[in-house]
Amino acid sequence: MNPASALVVRDLSISFDSRHGSITAIDSISFQLAKGEILGIVGESGAGKSLTGNALIGLLQGPGRIAGGEILLDGQRIDNLPPEDQRKIRGKRIGAIFQDPLTSLDPLMSVGDQLVETIRTHLPLTATAARGRAMDLLAEVGIADPAKRFGQYPHQFSGGMRQRIVIALAIAAEPEVIVADEPTTALDVSIQAQILALLRRLARDRGTAIMLVTHDMGVIAEIADRVAVMYAGRLVEIGPVDEVLRAARHPYAAGLMGLIPSLARREARLPQIAGSMPRPGHWPQGCSFHPRCAQAGPRCSAEVPVLASVAASTVACHLFSGGTALPKGT
């Protein structure tokens, strides 16, 4: 294990319990986040990106639960802590940013009060000191005239401004890790760039590790250090951003990247690959991508591929670990 890892996810599985039994939605994924690193997570809608993010911040909802594996924050296991201890980690050591800044803030409370409330939950500061810190945070995320803005309510801010405030709230207690779930999807392009620059600066200046979920390959190209590709609840490829974007190994990842005409086209969304991704509970045997894969062989429908190193990347595909033919003797 890399000693500088801020966050380690090892063999994490998430399942939903229902009357008809338990359905696996995330199957044994592993990755690490180094200090100051931005890890992009991409994948089709329903691949399990948000589930993974929610598990990291200890906010899996409803029937969803962690079915296996572990999450380590700075070397210390956090997924099995009692709820109250998990709450103390949330916001203090792991911050979160969600997609829609318009609905992330309490409409009845001034942004300043929301900041002070968050700060005082985690840090032993007096009201006055917390207020000062809140102003500093507003200034840090690029809100002009914090003293005036402090007492204003969310509806008095634009979408981009609100996302800045959300970021200020997320970093209020200087977390080591931030989980950002599509933080720019709801914003228009020019605002997106500003928010990304802000995140980049956080990672660089404060050493915050950021897990950035997005649909937008342009976003990945712009700020991610490494990128992880998810498909149907599994991690299929993870590696340095240049490597994965330019020469993805896994056929699904390659399909995603290959279909992007140019990285300069920022709006490029995840393109469609023929067929559709199976929902949890309907995964096929073996590699869940094999029904859509042009290079699939007999082994692909029989055996789930495991992650294996290929150059600087790690790939879960039989093509890179012994071939797609069935091993002799089976």
Added chain:
Amino acid sequence: MITLVLRRLGSVLLVMLIVAGLSFLIFNYLGDPVNNILGVNATLDERDELRRTLGLDQPSYIQFWHFLERAVVGDFGISYRNRVPVLELILSRLPATVELVVCATILALGVGIPMGVYCALRPKGFFSRLLQIIALIGISIPQFLIGMLLILIFSVELRWLSAFGRGDVVQFGWWSTGLLTETGRMALIMPVLTLAVFQISMIMRLVQGEMQEVMRADFIKFARARGLSDRSVHLRHALRNSLLPVVTVVGMQIGSLIAFAIVCEAVFQWPGLGLLILQAIEYADFPVMAAYLALVGFGFAMINLTVDMIYLFIDPRMRRK
């Protein structure tokens, strides 16, 4: 914000004018004031004479104007039945009802909101299922039945509480209160409970429904992600955002209870407005009915205005210039 208040005041005025019109119609055209005053045996000359002194020979709009002039200074004429000025009569009954309704509402808020919050947070728990069933019964059971049951238990069987009247009251100017005497407080218990059962049930269901809705909102998830304590997420964020509709409904409830706590007042012979209007209807006491209508309209308009002000206070989005 000022324009908002002015606009609200404008609509209050309009409503009051319409209510005054209705009340004027009752006063002037339902039943014949001349007949009522002179009796059916008076001569035609006597009738014309009185008609002139009362101004009934003038065109309707002039009469309406005079009616308004008098209404503004609180002159609604003399009650046919009690032979005292209508306003005096109403004011003497108002405190009894207001006290009853305010106590019932405070009780309902104090019990209904915590129950609603509890059920919203643990909708599937045994205790909240139980509360929900009780609330359903509380909403459907008729008021007079609750009243009678209470009387049966506490007056007839246990002989703890008196089944009628306000007990001893203390006068402050024209206001009378039963809150300062032992018997007055005891007398309040059963009528207040009778009124509060429905209100508690309704507020509980309202708070539960609203709060479950709010709990699904993104800002609640984000509040959790910020690491706030459950208490703060539930009360400071979720509950506060659930209270706006409660304010509206409670406002309307207070209004309609003050105006029409008729059943409850009848059961307990509570000397309030409900009993007064019941008697007025029985005796075709039109001046009382007319004044009552006007005052109820005024009361509702004021409550609405207050509710709007509370909205402005709670919800910053409404304060837009």
